[in-house]
Amino acid sequence: MNDAGPFRLEGEGLFTTDTYVVDPPFFPGGDIGRLAIFGTCNDLAVCGGTPVALSLGLVLEEGFPLEDLRRVLASVRAAADEAGVRVITGDTKVVPAGKGGGIYINTAGVGRATPGLRLSPARMQPGDRVLVSAPVGAHGLAVLAARESLSVGAGSASDCANLHPLCAGLADLGPALRCMRDATRGGVAAILNELAAAGRRGMALVEQHIPVDGTVAAAAGLLGLNPLEIANEGVLVAVVEDGSAERALEILRARPLGARACEVGAVTAANPGRVLLETSIGGRRYLDMPRGLLLPRIC
Amino acid sequence: MNDAGPFRLEGEGLFTTDTYVVDPPFFPGGDIGRLAIFGTCNDLAVCGGTPVALSLGLVLEEGFPLEDLRRVLASVRAAADEAGVRVITGDTKVVPAGKGGGIYINTAGVGRATPGLRLSPARMQPGDRVLVSAPVGAHGLAVLAARESLSVGAGSASDCANLHPLCAGLADLGPALRCMRDATRGGVAAILNELAAAGRRGMALVEQHIPVDGTVAAAAGLLGLNPLEIANEGVLVAVVEDGSAERALEILRARPLGARACEVGAVTAANPGRVLLETSIGGRRYLDMPRGLLLPRIC
Numbered sequence: 270m271n272d273a274g275p276f277r278l279e280g281e282g283l284f285t286t287d288t289y290v291v292d293p294p295f296f297p298g299g300d301i302g303r304l305a306i307f308g309t310c311n312d313l314a315v316c317g318g319t320p321v322a323l324s325l326g327l328v329l330e331e332g333f334p335l336e337d338l339r340r341v342l343a344s345v346r347a348a349a350d351e352a353g354v355r356v357i358t359g360d361t362k363v364v365p366a367g368k369g370g371g372i373y374i375n376t377a378g379v380g381r382a383t384p385g386l387r388l389s390p391a392r393m394q395p396g397d398r399v400l401v402s403a404p405v406g407a408h409g410l411a412v413l414a415a416r417e418s419l420s421v422g423a424g425s426a427s428d429c430a431n432l433h434p435l436c437a438g439l440a441d442l443g444p445a446l447r448c449m450r451d452a453t454r455g456g457v458a459a460i461l462n463e464l465a466a467a468g469r470r471g472m473a474l475v476e477q478h479i480p481v482d483g484t485v486a487a488a489a490g491l492l493g494l495n496p497l498e499i500a501n502e503g504v505l506v507a508v509v510e511d512g513s514a515e516r517a518l519e520i521l522r523a524r525p526l527g528a529r530a531c532e533v534g535a536v537t538a539a540n541p542g543r544v545l546l547e548t549s550i551g552g553r554r555y556l557d558m559p560r561g562l563l564l565p566r567i568c
Numbered sequence: 569m570n571d572a573g574p575f576r577l578e579g580e581g582l583f584t585t586d587t588y589v590v591d592p593p594f595f596p597g598g599d600i601g602r603l604a605i606f607g608t609c610n611d612l613a614v615c616g617g618t619p620v621a622l623s624l625g626l627v628l629e630e631g632f633p634l635e636d637l638r639r640v641l642a643s644v645r646a647a648a649d650e651a652g653v654r655v656i657t658g659d660t661k662v663v664p665a666g667k668g669g670g671i672y673i674n675t676a677g678v679g680r681a682t683p684g685l686r687l688s689p690a691r692m693q694p695g696d697r698v699l700v701s702a703p704v705g706a707h708g709l710a711v712l713a714a715r716e717s718l719s720v721g722a723g724s725a726s727d728c729a730n731l732h733p734l735c736a737g738l739a740d741l742g743p744a745l746r747c748m749r750d751a752t753r754g755g756v757a758a759i760l761n762e763l764a765a766a767g768r769r770g771m772a773l774v775e776q777h778i779p780v781d782g783t784v785a786a787a788a789g790l791l792g793l794n795p796l797e798i799a800n801e802g803v804l805v806a807v808v809e810d811g812s813a814e815r816a817l818e819i820l821r822a823r824p825l826g827a828r829a830c831e832v833g834a835v836t837a838a839n840p841g842r843v844l845l846e847t848s849i850g851g852r853r854y855l856d857m858p859r860g861l862l863l864p865r866i867c
Contacts, residue, residue: 273679274582275582281574282575282576283574284572284574285572285623290627290661290663324583326674326676328587328589360585362589362672362865364669364865365865367666368589368669369668370663373627373663375587375676377585377674378572379583380572382574450571451571
């Protein structure tokens with residue numbers, strides 16, 4: 270009945286927000302409710318945070334089926350339970366037909382920072398290793414296939430997942446863990462370019478080390494999409510000190526979500542702000558920041 | 569550059585969220601940016617909280633003028649400065665034309681709870697006094713007039729304001745302050761009915777004690793609207809112990825925003841869950857919870 274919900278937090282807090290406008294709201298491997306919970310928990314987790322409380326703001330378009338709303342809310346609850354976090358405050362607005370997209374969800378999240386853990390791309394050093402926790406491109410392709418009723422890519426399911434267990438595992442590395450990101454909009458290409466730019470370091474990647482599922486690779490090829498630029502919702506990118514890379518991979522691979530984790534490249538002093546890709550045919554090219562919004566309403 | 573912003577908080581925290589879908593985004597007395605900041609700060613303030621950090625989630629419809637976006641963001645900044653709070657995390661989504669309403673804004677807020685202050689309608693006692701901080705109905709009428717280009721009501725401006733100074737002032741009353749609400753959607757009618765229902769007490773109001781500006785009363789009359797059911801964005805409803813009512817009014821009236829604060833009625837043992845109105849012509853009727861959504865997209 271109150272306008273605000275109470276929570277307790279010791280030490281430094283973290284705060285994040287994300288609005289989810291994915292179209293369609295239900296897709297293989299997930300739905301907008303699951304996405305909204307895990308996506309915001311992941312934003313906290315990659316900053317070294319443990320989710321403490323979430324908010325849920327719904328914008329419903331008149332005519333959005335109540336049955337679908339119930340499904341979304343059940344999914345919100347299940348995902349929050351899975352992530353061990355509670356939704357303690359909420360709001361619902363209804364907008365006229367033609368003024369919305371069925372359902373939009375904003376989730377903001379409060380988290381507890383891990384004491385002493387300093388994560389920043391500015392801490393990256395030449396020689397550091399770049400790790401990717403799972404095959405890339407599945408989420409974006411699954412949503413696109415569902416939206417456009419494509420048979421191509423129809424076999425793939427979103428990777429939508431709670432990354433906190435992986436992030437918390439890597440936090441045990443202490444200062445050897447430089448920074449983490451979940452590779453959402455713009456895929457690993459965007460996230461690696463952001464890290465390189467923010468840390469003023471270069472990155473050298475080996476294309477064939479970046480895990481891509483066969484279904485995703487084939488469908489992306491047919492559609493003219495680069496899997497490295499497709500959004501993920503359960504793929505972690507982590508940069509760790511050279512000497513801790515093996516330990517980091519063990520930590521990731523010990524969990525089902527990170528079973529296929531790979532080292533994909535290294536941080537370089539050369540080419541600050543750029544990501545250099547050694548292609549599978551032995552060439553070299555820059556992996557640029559994806560231009561424009563490749564796929565709208567993907568998350 | 570990080571996915572989450574840091575904040576510090578001692579003791580108990582409060583968390584709230586609200587999405588703003590007001591149409592039009594600019595109206596006399598305010599705009600969606602100012603509304604989004606003050607509205608969420610107010611939700612914290614009426615729970616006895618002091619805003620610590622805000623999040624800002626934008627949903628922009630393709631074609632929303634960049635110039636308007638700049639105006640909204642400037643207004644967000646000005647309102648946050650006025651409220652003494654910082655926006656520490658944000659997100660922007662763009663949806664296709666026809667899938668949005670120009671601009672929608674979600675703001676979630678983290679606040680610091682006032683130690684020892686317990687606010688709840690369950691604490692209301694028969695004889696407690698019901699106070700209203702300012703004339704009612706101005707916000708809803710101003711938005712409606714702007715949306716429909718009505719000449720009627722065109723003279724009124726939204727009451728959109730930061731209620732924290734009033735709430736913090738009343739918090740000095742300690743246990744004599746029972747509960748507070750900002751009278752947004754459904755106006756004072758909805759808020760008083762909610763308090764009566766939640767506290768399982770009745771309320772007896774004197775209609776002519778409820779402050780309504782002449783312009784608002786006249787326009788509402790012409791439009792067939794009840795000012796008590798019209799949304800406000802800067803009107804505080806507070807319930808205080810009988811013996812502290814005078815002091816509470818002094819506190820409110822000492823600030824420009826509360827200069828016209830009034831005592832409008834009392835909590836009763838009779839009629840639990842209902843709000844009885846002594847009308848200006850001497851009759852008595854129940855002031856019911858407004859049915860349906862009187863005015864869509866008013867906040």
